[in-house]
Amino acid sequence: xxxxxxxxxxxxxxxxxxxxxxxxxxxxxxxxxxxxxxxxxxxxxxxxxxxxxxxxxxxxxxxxxxxxxxxxxxxxxxxxxxxxxxxxxxxxxxxxxxxxxxxxxxxxxxxxxxxxxxxxxxx
Numbered sequence: 001x002x003x004x005x006x007x008x009x010x011x012x013x014x015x016x017x018x019x020x021x022x023x024x025x026x027x028x029x030x031x032x033x034x035x036x037x038x039x040x041x042x043x044x045x046x047x048x049x050x051x052x053x054x055x056x057x058x059x060x061x062x063x064x065x066x067x068x069x070x071x072x073x074x075x076x077x078x079x080x081x082x083x084x085x086x087x088x089x090x091x092x093x094x095x096x097x098x099x100x101x102x103x104x105x106x107x108x109x110x111x112x113x114x115x116x117x118x119x120x121x122x123x
Contacts, residue, residue: 049088049089050088050090051086051087051088052086052088052090053086054086055076055078056076056078057077057078058074058075058077083095083096084096084097086107086109091118091121093112093113094109094110094111094112094113095109095113096108096110096111097110
């Protein structure tokens, strides 16, 4: 029972660490006017996620894969100009387009998947 109290006290200490940077009482206002408790968000900010941008897909035989070399071209299922898919932990979260910024490729998000669309994709 004493260990449970120690864990609870350490959670209280974590909340106290947030300090003043989260605004008044740890509440920040989002662009939509919603209030978000930043203290509760602090606990998950350091969780690593895998972010993938999918240009398209292709199926190949192993023999064809071994024949690939510099300058080889692989035909993908998507057409030029179609939106890219942005996946977080293999779940679709957004669509976007390729941009070039300072001679590096990037993705401009054009559509964020709504929570309703995410639920529908599960079925």
